[in-house]
Amino acid sequence: MHELGLQYECRPILPRSGETKTPEYTKLNPRQKIPLLQDGSFTIGESAAIVTYLSRTYSKPDSSLVPDDPAEFARWLEWCIFIVSELDSTSLYVMRRHGTNRGLAHIYGAAPGVVEKAGEYFRQQLHHVEVSLEDGRRYLMGDRFTSADILLTTCLVWANEYGVGICDNAMPYLERVTSRPAYQKSRAVNAAEL
Numbered sequence: 001m002h003e004l005g006l007q008y009e010c011r012p013i014l015p016r017s018g019e020t021k022t023p024e025y026t027k028l029n030p031r032q033k034i035p036l037l038q039d040g041s042f043t044i045g046e047s048a049a050i051v052t053y054l055s056r057t058y059s060k061p062d063s064s065l066v067p068d069d070p071a072e073f074a075r076w077l078e079w080c081i082f083i084v085s086e087l088d089s090t091s092l093y094v095m096r097r098h099g100t101n102r103g104l105a106h107i108y109g110a111a112p113g114v115v116e117k118a119g120e121y122f123r124q125q126l127h128h129v130e131v132s133l134e135d136g137r138r139y140l141m142g143d144r145f146t147s148a149d150i151l152l153t154t155c156l157v158w159a160n161e162y163g164v165g166i167c168d169n170a171m172p173y174l175e176r177v178t179s180r181p182a183y184q185k186s187r188a189v190n191a192a193e194l
Helices: 025-029 047-057 070-096 112-133 147-161 170-178 182-191
Strands: 036-039 044-045
Touching: 036 047, 044 047, 047 070, 047 147, 070 112, 070 147, 070 182, 112 147, 112 170, 147 170, 170 182
Parallel strands: none
Antiparallel strands: 036 044
């Protein structure tokens, strides 16, 4: 929202606190998960879907977060799906669910071996990002910042927080993205909400 210059109201809801299981929230999101975006009468969940919706709906020619060219759009979509499925869901979220350090093991059960293997898998899959960044591009889609970079940045920040580590050429990339004014504003908002 900050990248697009959108005004919004944030309503903090803690995961697994019972707040997502209320009848009011369940009516908005039957999956009872966060995040959730309400845009007028339209409601959507899942981070990647929210980022995509906002990018497609509110991008302007000078700040478009989704490529228009069909081939570039396909490459962008490939990155988004890869990030969500290979880096986030099958790696980092597994670590979150079963890790004892800032994890949800108290709910899903501790599984140190699973956490270790998920970290290994993350590093293997991150190699694809490393190879792409070796050509000197600033962002995943070249010199153009897109919503795929937003999704990847979230994963790289989580990986560092979980002690998984990231590849060497992803560090300058991460520093570039996290130094963007919109990223800095969003971090400040999130920190204030906690």
